[in-house]
Amino acid sequence: MTRRSADERREELIEAAIRVMIRDGVARTTTRAIVGEAGLPLGAFHYCFRSKEELLQSVIERIMVRALGPAVASVAEGAPTEEVVRTTLHAYWDRIRQHPDEHLLTYELTQYALRQPELAELARRQYQHYLEVSHSSLETMAQLAGIEWSVPLPVLARLALGVLDGLTLTWLLDRDDAQADAALEEYANYLLSVAKPRQH
Amino acid sequence: MTRRSADERREELIEAAIRVMIRDGVARTTTRAIVGEAGLPLGAFHYCFRSKEELLQSVIERIMVRALGPAVASVAEGAPTEEVVRTTLHAYWDRIRQHPDEHLLTYELTQYALRQPELAELARRQYQHYLEVSHSSLETMAQLAGIEWSVPLPVLARLALGVLDGLTLTWLLDRDDAQADAALEEYANYLLSVAKPRQH
DNA sequence: GTCTATAATGGGATAGAC
């Protein structure tokens, strides 16, 4: 029996849509392509989703959450600041390197969402969320290394998000591993330069 | 006489297409919308351009070149490093703030170009060009301030492009001027920290 | 060269049999 519940079908269609988007781009992700990828008849689409837009909303929510996940690496408390910073940055970068197409899709979906009045707010909230993750990631680093940042956290968090986002975008275009590593290393040096011993 | 040459019509259609893309997004920029914006009949399109794709190529080339322009501000040679750095960064940032929608379109078009096999290479070359501009901008700053950078220029250039690109993208989403300025200011501090007196 | 009318395609959505 290959009978699936409506919820399972929704799930299948969301994942199929993501695969098609990664492979062919958002513009070419038609309802026909999605159901084809999922091995379902075209009619199945519209008793799982009211419209294509409703599916896209689900896709955007899922892919944007997935783009972050556990961003902080496991480092022992009390480790040297240098190790904490480098390990955290490399953990982020490994995720990018392992799923480049998925991250490219993240940018594409952000652009797409901004153009849909009903989805624009979702895109903005997502970047707000990214800022919060950046913020808490820096806090975790400070705690693990037993330091504090000499730059206000909101400013440092925004700069961090910008650096990582920008380096990611450039790397997605030229895939220059050596240069990306070198730039990330230099950013690590900067972070170390604004780490100060904690005040008691 | 409102007679125009074919070249002038091409020009009008390119500019009309850019206006529509800024207003409605790339996906909604149909040939009908473009000729409508230009005040031309639909038929005019296809004796100015072989296809929609050909127009898009022209649009991408133009908008990407326009996104840069004179990136370096006019600063007197021998000015203090701090002034050179801050003036240059503010010149860049003013451009963003004055034409936010155009810059958002730049990101959208980069994504679009990457999905078109014939345009993907154009997108990559453009980021290569951005890296070169970043490189030469840093060189100009060093010369004006009479310093040299203690970080290898290719690394510094990639980091600079990343920072500016990333901060731009975040600001385009949340339009938080104060936070963007603060982050840019902190990046200026970083640049000053890697500026060293020139060796003779 | 210029424009109108129309072709040809592919899309989202739905009707209705099972």
Next chain:
DNA sequence: GTCTATCCCATTATAGAC
């Protein structure tokens, strides 16, 4: 609930009158 067949629309592109 499930799927087939179909509708209806918007799109790019072209044919052909002027």
